[in-house]
Amino acid sequence: MKKRMFIGIDIGGTNMRAALIDKQGKILQLNKIPTDNAAGAENASKRLVETCRSLVQKSPEWGGNVVGIGMGVAGKINAKEGLVVFSPNIPCMRNYPLGIELEEGLSIPVVMENDANVFGIGENWIGAGHALDNWVGLTLGTGVGGCLILEGRLWEGDHLGFAAELGHIIVQPGGPLCNCGLRGCLEAHASGRALMQGVEEAVEQGALSNGPLFEKWQRNALNPKVIYECALQEDPTALKLFNRMGWALGLAIANLFTALGIRHAIIGGGVSASWDLFVGPLRESLANHSSFLSPEEMVILRSSLQDDAALVGAAKLAMDLTV
Amino acid sequence: MKKRMFIGIDIGGTNMRAALIDKQGKILQLNKIPTDNAAGAENASKRLVETCRSLVQKSPEWGGNVVGIGMGVAGKINAKEGLVVFSPNIPCMRNYPLGIELEEGLSIPVVMENDANVFGIGENWIGAGHALDNWVGLTLGTGVGGCLILEGRLWEGDHLGFAAELGHIIVQPGGPLCNCGLRGCLEAHASGRALMQGVEEAVEQGALSNGPLFEKWQRNALNPKVIYECALQEDPTALKLFNRMGWALGLAIANLFTALGIRHAIIGGGVSASWDLFVGPLRESLANHSSFLSPEEMVILRSSLQDDAALVGAAKLAMDLTV
Numbered sequence: 001m002k003k004r005m006f007i008g009i010d011i012g013g014t015n016m017r018a019a020l021i022d023k024q025g026k027i028l029q030l031n032k033i034p035t036d037n038a039a040g041a042e043n044a045s046k047r048l049v050e051t052c053r054s055l056v057q058k059s060p061e062w063g064g065n066v067v068g069i070g071m072g073v074a075g076k077i078n079a080k081e082g083l084v085v086f087s088p089n090i091p092c093m094r095n096y097p098l099g100i101e102l103e104e105g106l107s108i109p110v111v112m113e114n115d116a117n118v119f120g121i122g123e124n125w126i127g128a129g130h131a132l133d134n135w136v137g138l139t140l141g142t143g144v145g146g147c148l149i150l151e152g153r154l155w156e157g158d159h160l161g162f163a164a165e166l167g168h169i170i171v172q173p174g175g176p177l178c179n180c181g182l183r184g185c186l187e188a189h190a191s192g193r194a195l196m197q198g199v200e201e202a203v204e205q206g207a208l209s210n211g212p213l214f215e216k217w218q219r220n221a222l223n224p225k226v227i228y229e230c231a232l233q234e235d236p237t238a239l240k241l242f243n244r245m246g247w248a249l250g251l252a253i254a255n256l257f258t259a260l261g262i263r264h265a266i267i268g269g270g271v272s273a274s275w276d277l278f279v280g281p282l283r284e285s286l287a288n289h290s291s292f293l294s295p296e297e298m299v300i301l302r303s304s305l306q307d308d309a310a311l312v313g314a315a316k317l318a319m320d321l322t323v
Numbered sequence: 324m325k326k327r328m329f330i331g332i333d334i335g336g337t338n339m340r341a342a343l344i345d346k347q348g349k350i351l352q353l354n355k356i357p358t359d360n361a362a363g364a365e366n367a368s369k370r371l372v373e374t375c376r377s378l379v380q381k382s383p384e385w386g387g388n389v390v391g392i393g394m395g396v397a398g399k400i401n402a403k404e405g406l407v408v409f410s411p412n413i414p415c416m417r418n419y420p421l422g423i424e425l426e427e428g429l430s431i432p433v434v435m436e437n438d439a440n441v442f443g444i445g446e447n448w449i450g451a452g453h454a455l456d457n458w459v460g461l462t463l464g465t466g467v468g469g470c471l472i473l474e475g476r477l478w479e480g481d482h483l484g485f486a487a488e489l490g491h492i493i494v495q496p497g498g499p500l501c502n503c504g505l506r507g508c509l510e511a512h513a514s515g516r517a518l519m520q521g522v523e524e525a526v527e528q529g530a531l532s533n534g535p536l537f538e539k540w541q542r543n544a545l546n547p548k549v550i551y552e553c554a555l556q557e558d559p560t561a562l563k564l565f566n567r568m569g570w571a572l573g574l575a576i577a578n579l580f581t582a583l584g585i586r587h588a589i590i591g592g593g594v595s596a597s598w599d600l601f602v603g604p605l606r607e608s609l610a611n612h613s614s615f616l617s618p619e620e621m622v623i624l625r626s627s628l629q630d631d632a633a634l635v636g637a638a639k640l641a642m643d644l645t646v
Binding site for chain 2: 146163164166182185254260262
């Protein structure tokens with residue numbers, strides 16, 4: 001009998017990645033194709049079906065058979081209807097039936113989830129959270145995604161179409177404007193976008209007017225990685241932004257630990273590559289804002305699956321729904 | 324066969340209340356005795372045993388038999404050891420084996436819980452939360468207590484000796500000093516103590532120097548109820564304090580709804596008698612700090628059991644553990 005295998009998909013603004021994954025969570029083959037928003041949703045959907053079909057065709061070589069597909073999307077989805085409702089990073093896909101097209105194109109069941117939730121499912125299964133009952137997950141990217149694993153399972157709340165939107169916890173009332181329209185959200189302090197906006201504001205206020213960071217800004221060559229490199233070279237504006245990121249993360253996590261009576265958090269996402277710069281201020285803020293736990297009791301872990309967390313989590317989601 | 328009955332106990336700084344309660348949660352008889360800190364813990368414990376014994380002796384008149392005792396304590400407890408560890412309002416009971424003495428004195432099993440948690444158990448059983456799966460509970464008293472009911476059960480987190488300490492969520496970093504030593508906690512805005520401190524500060528800063536509120540302060544006759552009455556008479560200092568209370572409650576509840584993906588909260592405790600003064604600002608703040616739910620979707624309920632919630636919840640706790 002052939003082994004049951006799965007395809008895990010991670011849909012991002014720049015790339016779409018699809019992987020053939022076995023039931024231990026091992027990635028057997030990974031395909032990466034550009035999202036290419038300019039070419040439109042239909043084009044992207046067709047190419048995604050094609051790349052998944054090639055994985056399905058490959059599976060016999062591994063002694064397997066693809067029985068389910070899981071997809072994580074950075075944005076709001078309607079899992080029941082197989083829709084990408086709205087994704088800020090994939091503007092072409094407003095109310096687009098990506099899940100349906102994939103399912104019909106391949107005749108294999110497809111499940112969809114928010115990208116921070118598949119991160120949580122992946123880390124919970126075979127990542128940094130595998131031995132933990134209860135933890136808070138944060139993904140630092142263009143925005144800040146969140147998930148809660150409670151009693152070993154992804155927490156889904158009242159099934160309101162969102163849960164654990166930890167990026168929109170308000171850490172500083174009246175603070176910096178967030179993409180969601182409110183002020184002072186965690187995301188407005190601890191995301192790639194917050195770093196970029198922080199530099200813009202420093203220039204506007206005259207606090208940044210020379211040096212490598214300013215030059216990059218002038219040449220329109222700024223991105224979170226550049227800001228990170230400038231901070232490593234001790235640019236005071238860049239350092240301040242990573243300190244603020246750590247402060248906000250520490251405060252948000254402290255509040256979540258106090259509210260939930262738990263003590264573990266796992267941080268992932270592309271911007272968490274700047275770990276060494278924000279984790280010090282994070283731990284300091286966590287200690288300063290906790291009245292029930294000592295610093296030693298509180299455990300902040302880095303994602304162990306890194307880029308693969310969403311792929312693996314999406315595959316696990318498909319696995320659990322096709323038993 | 325005799326009906327199984329329970330005693331629910333609520334230990335507060337001023338009074339100890341004990342009630343004979345049937346398995347539908349009906350209070351058959353309620354005894355109230357002063358806590359009398361000055362007379363010491365041993366004296367209080369002896370009198371509590373006596374009043375419970377009288378309830379045990381009364382139970383046959385109701386056709387019942389007391390098989391379990393539940394006790395809610397405003398403070399930190401060690402349920403396993405039957406200890407009151409520390410209660411700010413019952414200073415005489417530091418590390419006092421109140422649970423053990425009760426159990427030995429009556430030869431009936433005793434369980435203990437934090438008072439906000441028994442409030443949650445009571446409201447969840449036959450109160451405002453009885454039809455809800457997921458909700459946030461807040462008790463406004465001298466301090467602010469909290470509980471979380473998730474999937475119909477009291478959430479206990481990682482069993483760290485606390486959970487849902489919602490009074491110590493930080494809503495205003497660097498804000499007013501809290502009894503816990505941190506700044507900007509919900510409790511430092513939304514408790515009886517916060518109202519009292521708010522008046523003190525207004526006097527110190529010269530913002531309050533005449534009128535009925537000032538006169539009460541001068542005569543050392545201030546308490547939360549007096550501040551409430553002055554607010555009803557439109558004293559600007561008192562009104563400002565209830566506005567601040569509502570603002571902080573709204574922000575904290577918004578953050579909890581965002582983090583948990585839920586939409587119901589239940590508020591109780593003595594200071595919630597000032598409901599009409601803080602609920603307007605609360606709803607406004609809730610709307611202003613929520614990015615995922617509309618004001619219509621968010622439901623703020625008042626405790627329906629009021630003073631009885633803790634008694635009933637304590638009895639339910641005993642019931643569940645003596646099945």
